[in-house]
Amino acid sequence: MKPHQTMKAVVTIEQGGLDKLVYQDMPVPELAAGEVLIKVLAAGVNNTEINTRMGWYSGNVNTSTNEMAKQSDFNALSDGGWSHETPFPLIQGTDCCGIVVEAANSTDKPLIGQRVLVRPCMRTNGFDDFNHIWMASDFDGAFAEYVKVPAREVFPVQTQWSDVELASIPCAFGTAENMLHRVDVRHSDTVLVMGASGGVGSAAIQLAKRRGARVFAVASKSNHQSLQTLGVDNVIDRNADLLHTLGENSVDVVIDNVAGENFGQQLTILKRGGRLVTSGAIAGPMVSIDLRKLYLKDISLIGTTAWDEPVFPNIVRYIEKNEIRPLVAKTFPLAQIAQAQTEFLQRQHFGKFVLIP
Known part of the structure; x- marks a missing residue:
């Protein structure tokens, strides 16, 4: 049973700036059928939470985050x-590592603990249907001491990783694995990762190398040494002319969540029959x-x-087999x-920032 009726949480009270993040007492969520209650141990910080708070996903926004x-x-x-x-007021927090403390259905009781x-x-x-909802965008998330979620979306993990390390994984690695899954990255591919030092980019590097692909990474010079520890085959400065550096028809796959003014150049770099997959636009959504x-x-x-269905089970399996490693930059109190x-x-x-409730 949950120990308290109230909890500390960060509530995004409405769309806007940092002043809309309010740390306050909230009721501990009450479970509906099929749900479990999780005591949050750690919660990762993502670009999408900032975008959602500001309303960046609006078609009326043309600038970068x-x-x-x-x-x-x-x-x-x-x-x-x-x-x-967005259903403000909202508790955000897309990445959650925690312990199940309560289950509404008897069939889910084995998850407790x-x-x-x-x-x-x-x-x-x-x-088979692309309709979906996201924790922390469509309903309350993990920037709190407790969160409730459907039991079917909960995955026990057997690993020696810390709570903080596990909390750095879901959004970044899930997004990256989904991208690589959709474009079917293979060991014979040469893959170019844009924004390689970010959470999704660094995850994509690890996941592409796990598949045996050759990986080129684009990032600022200050991150080149860190990226090389991930096994990158070639690190390219983000201010470099990619066409001059790599040449036409030089890569099979581009993994991009940057977009911005240089997005179109990637079509020249791609080989015939190449694949370009995108999951974001942190440098700006309007491209040519x-x-x-x-x-x-x-x-x-x-x-x-x-x-897609295999994505998250794959990530859990990679963790349990130590086929990927967490990249945590810093932790903060919630x-x-x-x-x-x-x-x-x-x-x-x-690496990732992680909040501790």
Whole structure:
């Protein structure tokens, strides 16, 4: 049974700046049928939580995450959530490592006492339907002492990793694994990872190397040494001219969650029949491409948000077999979330920030 009726949580009270993050007492969630209650041990920090708080997903926003964060005034954007209006006030927190302390259904009681990860992307109509909901975007997440989730989205993990290390995994590695799964990265592929020092980028490197692919990584010079420890075959400065550095028709796959003004150049770098998969646009959502390169080279351009069925079980298996490793840059107490997000946007870190309730 849960020990208290109230808990500490960070509530994003409405769309806007850091002042909308309020650390306060909240009722411990009451379970509905099929749900379990998790005591949160650690919760990772992600770009998407900042985007959701600001309303960056709105079609009326054309700037990067960092540019939008500089605003002093935030307009109300009814389409600022992933697929619709965000249900503020909202407890965010997409990454959750915790212990199951309560289960609504007797069939889920064996989960009680187990340390688990939560699959934050939930395909509510099954995996043949792309409709989905996300913890911390569509319903309350892990920036709290307790969170409730459907029992089917809970995955026990048998590992010596710490709580903090486990909390660094779900969103970044799940997103990266989904991208590699969709474009079917193979050992014969040469893969270019844009934004390689970020959570998704560094995860994509590990997952591509696990598949035996040759990996090129684009990042600032300050992160080159760290990336080389992940086995990258070639690290390229983010200010370099990629076409000059790599040449035309040089890679099979591009993994991108950066976008921005240089996005179109990737079509020239890709080989005929190449694949470009994207899951974000931290450098800006408005891009320019030459459609002739897309169709004349038979390039596949793939967007990914909804995770496919094998993705999260794969991640848990990789953890348990020590086939990937966590990258934690820094931890913060949950109450210091504003400081964590401020430092996150400075993008001087390598690895994940993790909050401790």
